Amino acid sequence: MKIAIGSDHNGFNFKEEIRGFLADKGYDLVDYGCHSCNAVDYPDVAFDVAQAISEGKIDRGILICGTGIGVAIAAGKYPGIRAALCHDTYSAERAQLSNNAQILTMGAQIIGPEVGKKVVEAYLTSHWAKGSERKVNKINDKEKEFVKQSLQEVTGSDN
Structure with a gap:
């Protein structure tokens, strides 16, 4: 499974934690940025990830900003994309099982990286039923x- 990951500057450190976690698990990752704590506009990253999924280059995406709301809204504007904001494992599982969400979004200022890892794992190990x-x-x-x-x-x- 090819996974896109991206964040704005508010989610950069959290993204790096999640990226390392996924790399250790052997996932094929593509990092769409940002690549530092320098300010970037979250819609730019969200649109890039949504487009890659829409074009079939990526299977699923993970987007992170301060709250997870902005990236969810931005990614969801791209035709055919369903982005789900999840901060718990049950919602992450249901995002995939019930809604076939291609993108998981999270807020770095809402949950910590250890919970985030569990949320990501629940999302990536669930499949649309x-x-x-x-x-x-x-x-x-x-x-x-x-x-x-x-x-x-x-x-x-x-x-």
């Missing part, structure tokens, strides 16, 4: 409807 497939398909269908509507507004066509 398709029990909520009908609901996930409704979300996907509505998103496609919005995208189509937006394209029609931009192009002025009904196709």
Whole structure:
């Protein structure tokens, strides 16, 4: 499984802890930054990870900022991406089992690295059971409807 990991400056140290944990477990990791505590805008990192997943270059992503909220919102703006903010193992497991979330987000100012490692492990070892497939398909269908509507507004066509 190829995993993307990324953070803003608020999540940098936490990301490094999680990255080391995953590397020790043998995961194939791609680090989308940031690479220091210097300020960066979290949407840039979140969009890069979401795009890589959308293009099939990455299987799942982990994004970290101060609260996990900003990166979840940003990544979720990318068509076809479901990002789940999780700070406990049950939610992380359900993000995958029920929602087929491609991206896990966490807040470095909310939980510590030891809990974060457990959350990440719960997320990565869970696999979509398709029990909520009908609901996930409704979300996907509505998103496609919005995208189509937006394209029609931009192009002025009904196709």
